[in-house]
Amino acid sequence: MTDDRRLTSQGQERKQQLLDQAATLFAERGYADTRVLDIVQAAGVAKGLFYWYFENKEALFRELVELNRLNLRRAQAEAIDLDAEPLGRIRQGAEASVRYMAQYANFFSLLEVENLEKQFADELRKGTAIHTADVAAIIRAGVADGTIRDEDPEVAAYGVVGTVGYYGHFHRTGRLDLDPDELAAFVGRFVVCALASDESIARRVLAARRS
Amino acid sequence: MTDDRRLTSQGQERKQQLLDQAATLFAERGYADTRVLDIVQAAGVAKGLFYWYFENKEALFRELVELNRLNLRRAQAEAIDLDAEPLGRIRQGAEASVRYMAQYANFFSLLEVENLEKQFADELRKGTAIHTADVAAIIRAGVADGTIRDEDPEVAAYGVVGTVGYYGHFHRTGRLDLDPDELAAFVGRFVVCALASDESIARRVLAARRS
DNA sequence: TCGCTTCTTGACCCGGCGGTCAACACAGTG
DNA sequence: CACTGTGTTGACCGCCGGGTCAAGAAGCGA
Numbered sequence: 001m002t003d004d005r006r007l008t009s010q011g012q013e014r015k016q017q018l019l020d021q022a023a024t025l026f027a028e029r030g031y032a033d034t035r036v037l038d039i040v041q042a043a044g045v046a047k048g049l050f051y052w053y054f055e056n057k058e059a060l061f062r063e064l065v066e067l068n069r070l071n072l073r074r075a076q077a078e079a080i081d082l083d084a085e086p087l088g089r090i091r092q093g094a095e096a097s098v099r100y101m102a103q104y105a106n107f108f109s110l111l112e113v114e115n116l117e118k119q120f121a122d123e124l125r126k127g128t129a130i131h132t133a134d135v136a137a138i139i140r141a142g143v144a145d146g147t148i149r150d151e152d153p154e155v156a157a158y159g160v161v162g163t164v165g166y167y168g169h170f171h172r173t174g175r176l177d178l179d180p181d182e183l184a185a186f187v188g189r190f191v192v193c194a195l196a197s198d199e200s201i202a203r204r205v206l207a208a209r210r211s
Numbered sequence: 212m213t214d215d216r217r218l219t220s221q222g223q224e225r226k227q228q229l230l231d232q233a234a235t236l237f238a239e240r241g242y243a244d245t246r247v248l249d250i251v252q253a254a255g256v257a258k259g260l261f262y263w264y265f266e267n268k269e270a271l272f273r274e275l276v277e278l279n280r281l282n283l284r285r286a287q288a289e290a291i292d293l294d295a296e297p298l299g300r301i302r303q304g305a306e307a308s309v310r311y312m313a314q315y316a317n318f319f320s321l322l323e324v325e326n327l328e329k330q331f332a333d334e335l336r337k338g339t340a341i342h343t344a345d346v347a348a349i350i351r352a353g354v355a356d357g358t359i360r361d362e363d364p365e366v367a368a369y370g371v372v373g374t375v376g377y378y379g380h381f382h383r384t385g386r387l388d389l390d391p392d393e394l395a396a397f398v399g400r401f402v403v404c405a406l407a408s409d410e411s412i413a414r415r416v417l418a419a420r421r422s
Numbered sequence: 423t424c425g426c427t428t429c430t431t432g433a434c435c436c437g438g439c440g441g442t443c444a445a446c447a448c449a450g451t452g
Numbered sequence: 453c454a455c456t457g458t459g460t461t462g463a464c465c466g467c468c469g470g471g472t473c474a475a476g477a478a479g480c481g482a
Contacts, residue, residue: 008428008479032243035469046431051471125386149404151397155389158381159374159401166373175336176366186362190370193360194405219449219458246439257461262441264459 005053015053017043023064027105027172031061062120068104069127075100076134086142087192087205090135094164094191095184101168102180132157139195147205149197160191216264226264228254234275238316238383242272273331279315280338286311287345297353298403298416301346305375305402306395312379313391343368350406358416360408371402 007015021042025034036057040047054060079096080089136157142148148156167187170176176183189206196202218226232253236245247268251258265271290307291300347368353359359367378398381387387394400417407413 006428010479011429014429036471037469047470048432048472049430051473052429057470121384125384149400151400155387155397156401158378158387162374162377162381163370166377167369170369170373173332173336176369178366186366189360189362190367190405193407194401196404199410216458221449222459225459247441248439258440259442259462260460262443268440 011053014043014045014049018045018050018053019060019064019067022060023068026061026064058120062123065120065124065127069130071104072097072100072127073130076131084208085147085205086138086145087147087196087201088208089138090142090148090160090195091188091192091205093135093138094160095188097164098167098171098184098187099180101164102171102183105172128161132161135160142195147197147201148195151195156195159194163187163191163194222264225254225256225260229256229261229264230271230275230278233271234279237272237275269331273334276331276335276338280341282315283308283311283338284341287342295419296358296416297349297356298358298407298412299419300349301353301371301406302399302403302416304346304349305371306399308375309378309382309395309398310391312375313382313394316383339372343372346371353406358408358412359406362406367406370405374398374402374405 005011018039022034022039025038025042028034029038036050037047039060040050050060054063075096076093080092082089084092132154136153139148139151139153139156139160143150143153164187167176167183171178171180171183178186192205193202196205216222229250233245233250236249236253239245240249247261248258250271251261261271265274286307287304291303293300295303343365347364350359350362350364350367350371354361354364375398378387378394382389382391382394389397403416404413407416
């Protein structure tokens, strides 16, 4: 199994190059329309080399998705102030996600990935499920403290995850020509207003700044 | 061109059968993983018959997407009371869309389709673009009359379209086990709260009933 | 220099899938 | 019944893309 392969630093660089090129191409064309040949040509290497580093096309894709998921999660964790109130945390996480997706436009949102290939659906839903569960836990706390409308936290969490995913998608596909920070701020307002139990709470949360 | 073919009633039934079977399979497996052979086997006919009715697999898919788009649009138009205030219309359209998608689970939301195949992307965005423009026009009126928060109507419209699309997707893929009417009502609340300029307006709109 | 390991190449293989089309069946009409 | 048009069949074809692997190159350490 290529996963257990010990690579020299040169090997690691080569592998990363393939991953980078693949990420760009998958984002541009989708998984199905990106051939292994396209990836290796973009990297300037021969086709057989691909299989030294990856078991197959699918394995490379899964590795990319997992990397993306972990990086997104890290960006969210870094942006979220654990001492903030629940709705503030929702806002921070949503804004961070939008920024992350704008910055790494060659990685696509989890929901886009989820839709792309049915063969990956069950496993790829893992990212969405984890993110949704995180958001739901925060919403539950917000409902309990009265700052978030009394809705089912699981259901509401899908609204946050979906909003982030869609705005990432529209931005990446060129239909929203906004500065990433502007877009992140808009998405933050959207989800805060959607969830806040009244407008004074929404106003307070949106006025909060984190440095 | 098979589009100009005059079909007997028998031919029309056969063609519809193929479309129906294809819709189900595309929804279950995606376009790429659904072969022409799968479709004709599901319909109980021979493979060559497919090409009597459709130029190719792609043509069938495009026809399905167009049918779906028109039907969704019709469902929205029927649900929207033109005399209602803007935010109420937004709510009605969103709820109708969610209901439509729950009812026709073998047709998928426009945004899902959009993501599926890059080869169709430009044309398939037509549905999203039309829907978004409709919603934006309503939002613009709502911003003008002060009932909708002062945001860019185009940007906000993507939030409505995206929310509907995502909730349709989660419901269809079994992660939201809600009655369609319940789900529609939730989505209606979500978008109304996200957009309303203050909570008394949100309350008024959500209290409104249309028989 | 030699031996071993890692990395790289590209011609080739093969299975799968979209699409073809000659032959045939069926239905309707004069 | 003969003719015409519509509808149907399935063996076959060709192309494409994922994957293979023997041969060779490069790198490293003794």
